[in-house]
Each structure stands twice: as structure tokens, then as C-alpha cells.
Amino acid sequence: MTAVLLTLRRRDDPEPPDWRDAALCAQRDPDLWFPPEHSRAARAKAVCRACPARPSCLLYAFEHPSENGVWGGFSERARLHAGRKWRAGVSVEAIIAADNARFRARTERDRVKSRERKARAKKARARSAARAALADEEEVAS
Ligand code: SF4
Numbered sequence: 001m002t003a004v005l006l007t008l009r010r011r012d013d014p015e016p017p018d019w020r021d022a023a024l025c026a027q028r029d030p031d032l033w034f035p036p037e038h039s040r041a042a043r044a045k046a047v048c049r050a051c052p053a054r055p056s057c058l059l060y061a062f063e064h065p066s067e068n069g070v071w072g073g074f075s076e077r078a079r080l081h082a083g084r085k086w087r088a089g090v091s092v093e094a095i096i097a098a099d100n101a102r103f104r105a106r107t108e109r110d111r112v113k114s115r116e117r118k119a120r121a122k123k124a125r126a127r128s129a130a131r132a133a134l135a136d137e138e139e140v141a142s
Contacts (some may be wrong), residue, residue: 004015005045019053019056019057019060021053022051022053022117023051023053023057024047024048024050024051024052024053025044025047025048025051028047032047032072033069033071034042034068034069034070034072035070035075036071040075041070041075043077044070045070045073045074048070048072048073049073049100049103051073054072054096055072055092055096057072058071058072058074058079058082058092058095058096059072059092060072061074061079061083061096061098062079062082062083062086062087062092065080065083066077066101072092072096073096073099074099082095082099088138
């Protein structure tokens with residue numbers, strides 16, 4: 001009976017597309033998603049952030065916590081922490097939104113730090129040029 005119902009269901013209502021069909025990692029080097037320990041796996045996570053399958057992928061990883069590598073933009077360690085939140089009732093979408101917000105904040109912080117570093121280097125160059133000009137003037141005067 002069950003087999004007949006399953007056959008009927010398949011004929012009338014085809015299987016919905018699997019989220020793996022939209023996985024961006026399927027088109028890239030799989031090693032990126034299984035980086036060496038302590039690696040930040042930044043390249044894999046960047047792809048995950050743009051992946052349309054991210055929510056389903058992360059949900060799968062929460063439901064299968066023994067999986068290793070990067071899933072849904074989260075490395076194993078980060079997924080452990082996020083998985084606890086999910087089991088406490090936080091939605092996958094909210095977990096992804098918080099991760100995206102953290103990423104944007106970190107990127108902005110890095111941008112500000114880089115601007116400050118460049119400004120300090122420019123000031124140091126200007127000071128050094130001023131000192132050199134002063135030394136030249138003193139040499140001419142003596
Ligand atoms: S979220 Fe990342 S790991 Fe998951 S399917 Fe997309 S690219 Fe692959």
C-alpha cells in the first residue's frame with residue numbers, strides 16, 4: 001500500500017528540487033570547504049555568503065552535527081556555537097543574518113584600520129620629507 005501511494009505521489013507530484021542543486025560549492029574546488037585545522041576558510045565562507053542554498057545547507061549541518069568542513073558559511077567550531085542557538089529556538093535565517101552582520105562589521109573595521117594605517121604612513125613620510133628639507137636648508141646656510 002505504501003509503495004503504491006509513493007508511486008502515485010511520485011507520478012503526480014514530482015520531488016521538489018534538492019537544495020544541493022543550487023549549491024555554489026558544487027562548481028568549485030571541494031578542498032576549500034575542508035581546509036586544514038585552524039584555517040579561517042575565508043574563501044569558502046565568501047562563496048557560502050552568496051549561495052542560495054545557504055539556509056538549507058546550514059539546517060542540514062545542524063541536523064547532522066558530525067559533518068566536518070564548512071557548511072552554510074560556518075566552520076565546525078562556529079557551527080557548534082550556532083547549533084546551540086538553533087537548538088534553543090533561534091531560526092537558521094536569524095543565525096545567518098547575525099553572521100552576515102558580524103562579517104559586515106568586521107569588514108568595515110578592517111577598512112577603517114587600513115585607512116588609518118595609510119594616513120599614519122602618509123604623515124610619517126611628510127615628517128621625514130620635512131626633516132630632510134630642514135637638514136638641506138641647514139647645510140646650505142652653514
Ligand atoms: S552554503 Fe556553502 S557549503 Fe552550503 S551549499 Fe552553499 S556553497 Fe555549499
